[in-house]
Amino acid sequence: MKQSILLITIILATLTATAQELLNNTPKNKWDIGAEFSSPENFTEVQYGSRVSAINTKDKSAFSMGLYGNYNFHNSMFIRLGVSISNRNVTHHEDNLMNIDTTTHYTTIQDETIRQSSKTITFCIGKNIVEQKFIRAYVGLEVATTFFGNYIDDYTHNVKNQSGIYSYIETQSTIVPGGYAVRLGPFIGCQLTFLKHFSIGPEISYAFQYLKAGGIASARDTSVGNLNNFDYTTYAMDTNEGMGFSNIKVAFNIVYSF
Numbered sequence: 001m002k003q004s005i006l007l008i009t010i011i012l013a014t015l016t017a018t019a020q021e022l023l024n025n026t027p028k029n030k031w032d033i034g035a036e037f038s039s040p041e042n043f044t045e046v047q048y049g050s051r052v053s054a055i056n057t058k059d060k061s062a063f064s065m066g067l068y069g070n071y072n073f074h075n076s077m078f079i080r081l082g083v084s085i086s087n088r089n090v091t092h093h094e095d096n097l098m099n100i101d102t103t104t105h106y107t108t109i110q111d112e113t114i115r116q117s118s119k120t121i122t123f124c125i126g127k128n129i130v131e132q133k134f135i136r137a138y139v140g141l142e143v144a145t146t147f148f149g150n151y152i153d154d155y156t157h158n159v160k161n162q163s164g165i166y167s168y169i170e171t172q173s174t175i176v177p178g179g180y181a182v183r184l185g186p187f188i189g190c191q192l193t194f195l196k197h198f199s200i201g202p203e204i205s206y207a208f209q210y211l212k213a214g215g216i217a218s219a220r221d222t223s224v225g226n227l228n229n230f231d232y233t234t235y236a237m238d239t240n241e242g243m244g245f246s247n248i249k250v251a252f253n254i255v256y257s258f
Contacts, residue, residue: 028131030072030258031070031072032072032256032257033067033068033069033255033257034067034256035065035067035255036065036066036067036082036253037064037251037252037253038063038203038251039247039248039249039251040064040087041064041088041118041120041148042088043088043116043151044116044176044214045153045213057091058090059089059090060089060091064084064085065084066082066083066120068081068122076131077125078125078128078140080122080123080124081122081124082121083120084122085117085118085119086118087117088116088117089115090113090115091113092111092114093111094108096109096110107160108158110155114151114152114153116178118146118147118149118178119146119147122142123142123143123144124141124142126187130190134192134193135191136201137190137191138190142183142186142205143182143184145180145182146180146183147180149178150175150176150178151176151178151213153172153175153176154171154172154173154174155171155173156169156170159225168229169224170222170223171221171222172221172222174217175217176214177214177216178213181211181212181246182210183208183209183246184209185205185206185208186205187203187205187206188203189251189253190202191253191255197256197258198254198256199254200252201252202251202253203250203251206245206246206249207249208244208245209243210242211244213240214241215238216238217237219233219236220232220233221234
């Protein structure tokens with residue numbers, strides 16, 4: 001419900017902007033070159049997920065990075081072309097001491113790393129609704145295509161007891177093919193000028209998307225220890241396809257105008 005309200009609000013702002021005229025229709029600058037730092041892409045995989053509890057979770061992919069260029073027209077409209085990359089990398093770690101009986105203690109250590117890269121190309125058309133000396137506000141419509149690399153899940157399970165009679169290390173490496181997503185939706189943002197040609201500001205976007213990812217996934221399991229020793233690979237069809245709303249994207253932009 002909240003996502004639908006946000007989408008409607010941004011669309012209404014976009015439509016309202018088309019009916020507004022600026023006091024000065026001549027843009028101050030023809031071109032904008034921007035660096036974008038935004039929330040990272042989600043993982044495409046939904047079947048496997050994490051096997052380790054989120055007790056000690058570290059998300060090493062704090063943001064996506066990208067570059068874009070704006071061309072500003074005399075009627076306060078602009079077009080934008082941009083590219084960005086995202087490298088998701090999430091780790092999980094868990095230590096347990098299990099009391100099997102009064103004399104034996106088993107220690108288990110679980111580690112898991114999930115990673116996936118993506119590249120996004122965007123084309124936008126927008127309108128400046130406020131353009132004054134130190135501030136500019138704008139709305140627009142964005143078409144984006146994201147290409148996802150393989151979803152990779154590396155999992156290690158280390159079990160041992162104090163006597164060393166029963167112990168093993170099991171590893172599993174899962175690889176699921178990536179895919180792509182096509183998105184269409186509105187965006188809204190503003191820029192605050194702090195130097196003659198430089199400005200900074202936030203931007204929020206939201207989109208309806210079609211996602212297609214997955215294929216033949218492989219999972220290699222190996223175990224080395226006193227009792228468990230094996231090495232085998234399994235294959236299974238694993239796909240993720242459908243339409244729906246994307247997550248809200250929050251970006252911070254640094255722009256050079258000339």
